[in-house]
Amino acid sequence: PRWANPFYSKTGVSLRVRNFESSKLKVNDLDGNPIEIAAVVVWQVVDTAEALFQVNDYEDFVHIQSESALRTMATSYPYDSHDTGALSLRSHGSEISDHLQKEIQERLASAGMKVIEARITHLAFAPEIAQAMLQRQQASAIIAARTRIVEGAVSMVEMALEQLSRRDIVQLDEERKAAMVSNLLVVLCGERGTQPIVNTGTLYN
Structure with missing residues (x-):
């Protein structure tokens, strides 16, 4: 057995x-x-x-x-x-x-x-915060994009002023430089297309 x-x-x-x-x-x-x-x-x-x-x-x-x-x-x-x-x-x-x-x-x-x-x-x-966090991510992305745009615009304005000065195309005093910088930044950083303006006078009148 x-x-x-x-x-x-x-x-x-x-x-x-x-x-x-x-x-x-x-x-x-x-x-x-x-x-x-x-x-x-x-x-x-x-x-x-x-x-x-x-x-x-x-x-x-x-x-x-x-x-x-x-x-x-x-x-x-x-x-x-x-x-x-x-x-x-x-x-x-x-x-x-x-x-x-x-x-x-x-x-x-x-x-x-x-x-x-x-x-x-x-x-x-989690579902209870998903919408709020998505909005925060979108806001962060917009801020980051605008920062890049501003940095690029400042570099382009700086380059434009250097080129004008080096080639002696036009003589600009500090006030005219400031006006040019302001106008260029508006054009480069603006979201909408710019409208042409005909200046019939001078900066001082």
């Missing part, structure tokens, strides 16, 4: 690569703005013994730890950065994905799992 050990059980652990897509989590970014964020995690069991003995349900463990890491990572960065050199969730996808992958890997390593890839799949302001 065969004898069976009642205390022995055999559990199979798949080594195949798997994907886990988190739910849309609502968290506050570094600036305190409520955002929605979700990610996909590509992972694999690399140590079956650790996966079985360290946690009761290793798949559930991956889900919980991945979402926890995503929350932690999301609070470390602003949704968008007003400083061109600073990292943000929206504009630095590669760096953010690397950070997320490392954050998850640190949590899963003890359970014999390897994170192959992690990336953001959804990122948006």
